[in-house]
Amino acid sequence: MGQREQLLAGARRCLDEIGYARTTARDIVAAANGHLASIGYYFGSKEALLNAALLEALDEWGEKAVQQADPADAAGTPAERLTAMWQQVVESHETDRPMLVASTEAFAQAERTPAIRAQIAAAYERSRTRMAAELHGVDPEVDQRTARAIGSVHMALVAGLTQQWLIDPDNAPSAEDVAIGLRAILADLARDEDPPGGEAGG
Structure with missing residues (x-):
């Protein structure tokens, strides 16, 4: 390695x-058996290293969840595959709680640190499409707006579910x-699309 x-592995540890907010550069080099100067050489700053480690962990976490709803998998209906994905997300709040807490801390830091926000x-943006x-087999090169909309809704659900499980798991x-x-939400939206009075001319 x-x-x-080694620095990425140390940062993840x-x-x-x-946690994100309390980790110092010395903590990372101690965990990685490295040197302080190496953080600047490879990543530019402690924050950039922590972000890289966190985003790597989040990518792996998302990959596990997405695999549960692969549209290429013939087993199960779309609803069953998506429910399996959400079950994976729910279970991860027990198994991956430290990483999810760290991500919340990073988002708070982003408010005052443009580099973290970027x-x-x-x-x-990569995750949306x-x-x-x-999850749905929508090609962003064919329909970018729909692809981004679908991805944004899923990301909003993941973020909201994560906050609820971290704060009030019961x-x-x-x-x-x-x-x-x-x-239920989709049923309401479908009713909104129905013409008043039922079929046209009714």
């Missing part, structure tokens, strides 16, 4: 054990609750 990879925003393609929704809520 090279020095850069610190995110799990110490890194997170770029990751968001990727989720549309991998009352946070299950995967089945998310599916019930989405179906």
Whole structure:
């Protein structure tokens, strides 16, 4: 493992054990068995290294969830695959809680640090079209607006679900609750599209 990879591994360990806001550069080099100067050489700053480590962890976390709803998988209906994905997200709030807490801390820092905001925003933009393609088979090159809209809705659901599970796990929704809520919302939207009085001319 090279020095850069060691720093990333050390930063991820610190995110799990110490958290985003409390991790120092010395914590990272101690965990990575490296040198302070190497952080600047490879990443420019401690914050850039922590962001890279966090985004790497979030990508892996998202990949596990998305695999549950792969449209190329013939097993199950679309609703069943998406429910399986949301179940993976719900379960991850137990198994990956330190990483999710660290991501919340990073988002708070982004308000006052443009570089952090830019890194997170770029990751968001990549994720939008990727989720549309991998979850629903929507090609962003064919219909970019729909792809971005689908991805944005999924990201909003993930973010909102994460906050509820971190703050109030006893009352946070299950995967089945998310599916019930989405179906009810979609039913309302479908009624809005129906012409008044039913069929045209009725």
